Amino acid sequence: MKVWFPHEKVRAEQNEFVKDAAEAITKGKIFLAHAPTGLGKTVSSLAPALSYALENNKKVFFLTPKISQHEIVLATARMMNEKFNLGIKAIDLVGRKQMCVDPFTSRTGMGFYEACAKRKKDKTCKYFTNAKGYTPKQKAVSMRLKRGVLQEYNNSYLHIKEQCQHRELCPYEITLEMIKGAHLIIGDYSHLFHEDISEGILGAAQTQLEDIVLIVDEAHNLPERLRDMLETSFDVSALEKAIKEAKNVGDFEVEFLLKDIEKEMLALGKKLSLDKSEARIEAHELDFLRKIARDGIMQMEETAEKFMTKNKTENSYLMALCSFLITLLHEKQHTLYLVQRKGSLGIGVYPMDPSELASEVLSKVHSAILMSGTLLPLQMYSDVLGITESGERKTEKEKTQLLHNQNVKEQFASAKELSQTKKETANPRLLRKEYKSPFPKENRINLFVGGVTTKYTSRSTGQYTQIAEIIDRAVAKVPGNTIVFFPSFDVMQSVKGAMKTRRQILKQEPEMSQDEKTKLIHNFKLLGSRFGGVLLAVSGGSIAEGIDFPGDYLSCAIIIGVPFGKMDITTQALIDFYEKEFHKGWEYAYNGPAITKAMQAAGRVIRTETDRGVIVFVDERFGEERFRQYYPKDFEMKKTNEPEKEIDKFFG
Numbered sequence: 001m002k003v004w005f006p007h008e009k010v011r012a013e014q015n016e017f018v019k020d021a022a023e024a025i026t027k028g029k030i031f032l033a034h035a036p037t038g039l040g041k042t043v044s045s046l047a048p049a050l051s052y053a054l055e056n057n058k059k060v061f062f063l064t065p066k067i068s069q070h071e072i073v074l075a076t077a078r079m080m081n082e083k084f085n086l087g088i089k090a091i092d093l094v095g096r097k098q099m100c101v102d103p104f105t106s107r108t109g110m111g112f113y114e115a116c117a118k119r120k121k122d123k124t125c126k127y128f129t130n131a132k133g134y135t136p137k138q139k140a141v142s143m144r145l146k147r148g149v150l151q152e153y154n155n156s157y158l159h160i161k162e163q164c165q166h167r168e169l170c171p172y173e174i175t176l177e178m179i180k181g182a183h184l185i186i187g188d189y190s191h192l193f194h195e196d197i198s199e200g201i202l203g204a205a206q207t208q209l210e211d212i213v214l215i216v217d218e219a220h221n222l223p224e225r226l227r228d229m230l231e232t233s234f235d236v237s238a239l240e241k242a243i244k245e246a247k248n249v250g251d252f253e254v255e256f257l258l259k260d261i262e263k264e265m266l267a268l269g270k271k272l273s274l275d276k277s278e279a280r281i282e283a284h285e286l287d288f289l290r291k292i293a294r295d296g297i298m299q300m301e302e303t304a305e306k307f308m309t310k311n312k313t314e315n316s317y318l319m320a321l322c323s324f325l326i327t328l329l330h331e332k333q334h335t336l337y338l339v340q341r342k343g344s345l346g347i348g349v350y351p352m353d354p355s356e357l358a359s360e361v362l363s364k365v366h367s368a369i370l371m372s373g374t375l376l377p378l379q380m381y382s383d384v385l386g387i388t389e390s391g392e393r394k395t396e397k398e399k400t401q402l403l404h405n406q407n408v409k410e411q412f413a414s415a416k417e418l419s420q421t422k423k424e425t426a427n428p429r430l431l432r433k434e435y436k437s438p439f440p441k442e443n444r445i446n447l448f449v450g451g452v453t454t455k456y457t458s459r460s461t462g463q464y465t466q467i468a469e470i471i472d473r474a475v476a477k478v479p480g481n482t483i484v485f486f487p488s489f490d491v492m493q494s495v496k497g498a499m500k501t502r503r504q505i506l507k508q509e510p511e512m513s514q515d516e517k518t519k520l521i522h523n524f525k526l527l528g529s530r531f532g533g534v535l536l537a538v539s540g541g542s543i544a545e546g547i548d549f550p551g552d553y554l555s556c557a558i559i560i561g562v563p564f565g566k567m568d569i570t571t572q573a574l575i576d577f578y579e580k581e582f583h584k585g586w587e588y589a590y591n592g593p594a595i596t597k598a599m600q601a602a603g604r605v606i607r608t609e610t611d612r613g614v615i616v617f618v619d620e621r622f623g624e625e626r627f628r629q630y631y632p633k634d635f636e637m638k639k640t641n642e643p644e645k646e647i648d649k650f651f652g
């Protein structure tokens with residue numbers, strides 16, 4: 001396959017990545033790549049994917065966890081077009097809510113989707129009606145308004161939104177129309193992995209998973225995002241509204257059924273002591289709900305529909321309860337059930353295993369590249385996402401994956417033969433690789449300061465004072481900006497109180513709006529070209545991931561503490577689940593995600609080949625052997641108690 005690579009210069013590591021990606025795509029593989037910053041992951045995955053897709057009538061889906069990452073993908077597609085005149089059509093896909101131009105609906109908070117659905121159904125949204133054109137007269141208007149805009153490929157969603165606003169068209173509907181003709185769809189994980197959403201997207205694209213070359217960027221986020229998509233809950237306050245709906249249409253039978261549910265839920269609530277906001281319940285304790293679901297779901301759905309018709313609404317709590325009950329009936333294995341108090345008393349359903357959802361997509365797509373600068377150990381991600389052959393549990397999925405692949409079909413004469421050889425063969429559809437950082441080693445130094453910790457049981461004013469002193473001493477020697485990442489806002493607050501630096505300190509706050517964050521980053525970047533400032537932020541937050549600080553914007557990152565997640569019932573259940581599945585409960589559910597967060601934060605410093613910077617890891621636990629497997633092979637830390645001297649020498 002000829003790869004249309006748009007850059008003149010290709011670094012050795014990048015060349016290797018492009019070749020591996022091209023091979024994976026051609027042979028229909030799933031490619032898991034730990035690819036550090038600087039390797040040019042976007043262009044190195046996109047060039048072979050689009051080259052293959054254009055030749056073989058496939059579509060490329062490039063999925064990212066954040067909209068801010070879409071622009072570089074679009075820019076790469078534009079660059080390929082400019083250089084090789086390939087005629088690539090790319091579309092920037094974001095959610096309906098971000099696209100909405102209706103002045104009333106776009107301001108709706110929680111009930112946006114219901115409000116939009118209602119306005120569409122009632123035909124009261126002129127933007128929607130203009131986009132669709134129901135009557136012959138409207139159709140003529142619609143065609144006139146859409147002229148030109150449907151060809152606006154390779155532009156950001158903001159551009160499409162502006163064009164549509166101007167013409168009074170719904171930008172989301174226009175984007176859906178454009179998907180059909182697009183070669184490249186840049187979207188969110190949910191656009192393919194969320195069952196309800198992917199159906200609409202694939203339908204609009206007039207394609208199927210088998211014809212998709214998938215690229216998942218920042219793939220270390222995928223397991224958690226998939227778990228989020230699977231979880232569901234229902235609470236008593238919503239139930240009370242559902243009871244009112246049944247009353248509204250005079251369905252007393254359903255009303256009584258719902259009151260029974262309420263009684264049982266309140267009884268379950270007794271498991272919660274006053275000082276706890278959640279408690280684990282066993283699957284059988286929800287049997288009453290399953291029975292009601294089996295016996296009464298049809299009647300409940302009919303009542304919900306009657307209510308919606310009578311009240312001309314798309315929004316029904318009773319219908320939402322029906323969806324919740326259906327989820328319970330199609331219960332996944334390895335699910336955690338909680339009775340919880342989040343404002344109102346409720347029941348939460350948390351499936352632990354994202355591999356089922358992942359496999360539904362990954363076993364069907366033509367090929368996939370899952371890449372990140374922090375995807376170590378690769379084995380962990382292939383286990384967690386169910387794309388490795390690691391035991392009987394995956395037998396059916398592996399068979400599907402293997403059988404899907406044409407090469408494998410040829411290799412194995414029959415499914416019988418396949419199952420016989422299953423134990424001896426590695427999954428031939430899976431390719432895993434760790435790449436080295438392409439940046440000069442001498443441009444970066446990793447320091448490790450032990451002797452202090454933010455370990456919960458060791459937290460004290462003394463520890464915070466020592467940590468503050470380390471920060472003050474280090475910051476004083478940095479000829480520019482420093483970000484200090486903390487494991488939590490609480491620790492940040494405690495350490496900040498003891499800091500004495502004279503540099504200007506800016507601070508991330510727990511509930512910042514996008515605008516506030518943008519302003520904060522802008523102000524911080526300005527300090528880089530003056531005397532240098534200090535930004536206090538949290539590991540795992542939006543500043544630690546997804547924001548670039550190239551050049552003068554950042555010279556040093558100090559990572560305070562190992563950012564472990566909260567040890568709550570869900571984390572404990574996840575540990576138990578991975579212990580049972582892989583004998584790696586703590587590794588997969590606790591240690592791995594924490595080190596990934598720390599490494600993501602550390603990765604903010606060196607973003608380009610010419611960037612120079614220092615990373616200081618402050619916590620004695622960073623040096624423990626159990627964390628070695630999460631660090632890249634070429635990762636070295638220099639142990640010191642005087643980071644300021646090393647920093648001075650480095651920048652000196």
Ligand code: SF4
Pocket residue numbers: 096097099100101102105106115116117119120125127128169170171172173
């Ligand atoms: S149809 Fe489009 S413009 Fe109208 S409310 Fe929904 S998203 Fe907004």
